Amino acid sequence: MENEQRWELRLYVAGQTPKSILALKNITRYCQENLEGRYSIEVIDLLKTPQLAEGDQIVAIPTLIRKVPVPIRKIIGDLSDEEKVLVGLNIRPLPLKNKP
């Protein structure tokens, strides 16, 4: 395979808000479609662990962080623009025929 790179993503949310739910839904779908089996998404709810906000410099909610591969990248918002998210995370979309 040309791409054995694993993707470690972290999604910061603050409770079950519509924006956060939408963001998680979106990123999960993009990953399933493009990074099947090569990704993990960790969801951090700052309402439960507020002390984690400072370390990753979280200001906006939701914030998606690409921890691996480095360098770290951040995308804020509900992630509704697929192309922007994929470009932002530097994920090369698979050819169309592999999509369901």
Add this chain to the structure above:
Amino acid sequence: MEHIASIAKVSTGIEGLDEVTNGGFPQGRPVLICGSAGCGKTLFGIQFLVKGILEHEEPGVFVSFEESVADLTNNVASLGFDLDKLTAEGRLRMDHVRIERSEIEETGEYDLEGLFIRLNYAIDAIGAKRVVLDTIESLFSGMQNEGLLRAEIRRLFRWLKEKGVTAVITGERGVNTLTRQGLEEYVSDCVILLDFRVVEQIATRRLRIVKYRGSTHGTNEYPFLIDENGISVIPITSLKLDYGTSTDVISTGLRPLDGLFKKGGLYKGSSTLITGTAGTAKTILAGYFVLGSCLRNERVLLFSFEEAPDQTIRNLLSIGIDLRPYIASKLLVIHASRPTLYGLEMHLLVVNKLLSEFRPKSVVIDPISSLVSVGSALEVKAMLVRLIDTLKIHKIDALFTCLMSRVASGSDDETIEAVSSLADNWLYLQNELVDGKRQRSLLIIKSRGMEHYNDQVPFTITPAGIGFAASTIPTVSNSVNGK
């Protein structure tokens, strides 16, 4: 000043500002501090927190949107603010919110809940009562959605209010607005404008309270000073003309001169002006006055605008006035600086600071005319009025020398015009050539509330000091009433 106790207030931690604001900042409400770059906003915020912690046991949170915590800590260390220690003690929390536009991609809807959570966590962790946000407008350079940022910042200010913390929010001065992003629309309880102006190469920092809802406040522009103790504001114009007066008399430091006044000296707490052209012994008379004060064991503060302290001491020593022991015993402090070093208000601030630190009984300013080079006649007059009022309130014996530009005895000089009406006593010195000889003389132009000698009195200066010819040592009996 009368306090109108309509809203609860907290001390600002800035010397003098509590007076100007009639008690401080509104408790539990946001305060906007705006000003251009380098005007002291950040220091203002840090001092508000540090003094709150040290003097009022109110823990504080500092959220920096610009400088890193390490930079901030280093920058204020020279002021004696030990941020690391306060942080370690759990009384201060610093958080650097760093937003790099290049690192962040935006897609879809978001809010600033992350910032709220961070702030909330920091406040609750130490039970903070004070919060500083410096400078929240940086968010606008880090994120694109301006409309959303505005709505969120508005929500943040509301939230801070609900949280019950007294918050200082700094903002960069805009072109036509107080702050670039118009934060003044959202923070409407108390807005303070800091200004840093350079006029004729002399820089002055000024502060003005633009608005303060629910409270009376001073409306003037107040000069403020940033020195090794931080920021201080002197609310000079709050002075009133209601100081007490004394009927006790002090010596001028020169016995024969005392004899020219009916009561044998000057009234305590009065102000004395000595005018004369160059070389008429003004500084020497000032030297006697300083010596007289030292001999009474009273602290005296000498502002020298033309000579270095050593030079003043040496010159006075040559006519037998030895001030060295009093410098050593700290009874005398000589503060020498070039008048052009800073603006008029700064001079006044420095005087005020030294007055409160050193608490002198006498103050000598030699020469007051030097200050004219720093401002217009109107400004100088306003400054001198405030200065003399300040000295009167503290019941300080004041003496000013003033260099006259012309030999004419009339008050054609603008400084003299300004000071003479304020001074209680006015001595006029002359140095004329008569038959190729120098003829020095002294004339009391006025001495408020005291009979005094009315003629010109010739005198000489020898290594033994100022001497009045024996035949001319007057008695007050042949004088007329002085006003």
